[in-house]
Amino acid sequence: MTAFRTLLLTATLAVAQAKVTVPTPRQVDYMDMGFTQFMHFSVTTFGKVATGKDVEHDCVNGKCLPASAFNPSNLSTDQWVRTARNMGAGEICLTAHHEGGFCLWPTKYQNYSVEHSGLWTKRGQKVDIVQEFVQSCRKYNVKPCFYLGPNANGYQTQVVKATSKAFVESQVRRRASSPCAFVLALADLCSTFLN
Numbered sequence: 001m002t003a004f005r006t007l008l009l010t011a012t013l014a015v016a017q018a019k020v021t022v023p024t025p026r027q028v029d030y031m032d033m034g035f036t037q038f039m040h041f042s043v044t045t046f047g048k049v050a051t052g053k054d055v056e057h058d059c060v061n062g063k064c065l066p067a068s069a070f071n072p073s074n075l076s077t078d079q080w081v082r083t084a085r086n087m088g089a090g091e092i093c094l095t096a097h098h099e100g101g102f103c104l105w106p107t108k109y110q111n112y113s114v115e116h117s118g119l120w121t122k123r124g125q126k127v128d129i130v131q132e133f134v135q136s137c138r139k140y141n142v143k144p145c146f147y148l149g150p151n152a153n154g155y156q157t158q159v160v161k162a163t164s165k166a167f168v169e170s171q172v173r174r175r176a177s178s179p180c181a182f183v184l185a186l187a188d189l190c191s192t193f194l195n
Contacts, residue, residue, distance in 0.1 A: 033090030043070040043102040057102030057156030071118025077136040093145035101155025103127040112155040
């Protein structure tokens with residue numbers, strides 16, 4: 001019993017002398033942020049309207065939903081962000097580009113984007129949902145986040161016949177000036193969400 005008491009006393013002293021780990025200010029900010037809402041919005045959202053049947057993927061085996069199928073009515077990124085903030089989200093991760101290849105920003109690198117959509121035609125002006133989303137996030141003090149899926153780019157690899165690497169090289173670049181070591185930024189949008 002004496003050996004056990006000695007062991008218990010030694011363990012108690014070791015725990016008492018151990019340093020308490022304190023989170024960094026950045027870690028505290030992250031913990032205080034609330035949860036992150038993941039939001040998927042793409043041409044696939046309108047697949048059933050365009051085809052008359054449920055559509056799981058927007059571009060499979062070279063058959064892609066037409067960009068013109070992307071034609072939301074009453075699009076309001078303010079409404080998205082306000083609703084997310086009201087339910088406790090501190091960050092929203094928007095799928096700016098998913099596996100099928102449809103881009104929520106106008107891009108000079110491919111024609112499968114909002115630039116060739118029904119929404120563009122309806123508004124009669126440039127449509128950049130990513131930019132509108134970032135502006136709404138700033139307005140409601142919610143952090144914007146982006147999901148990009150260049151590794152499974154159906155349009156780029158099946159229609160344009162370019163590699164995923166070509167997509168990454170044309171759309172995404174590493175920002176050496178960024179405070180983070182590996183921040184991916186869309187070549188067309190660096191001024192939009194990194195300034």
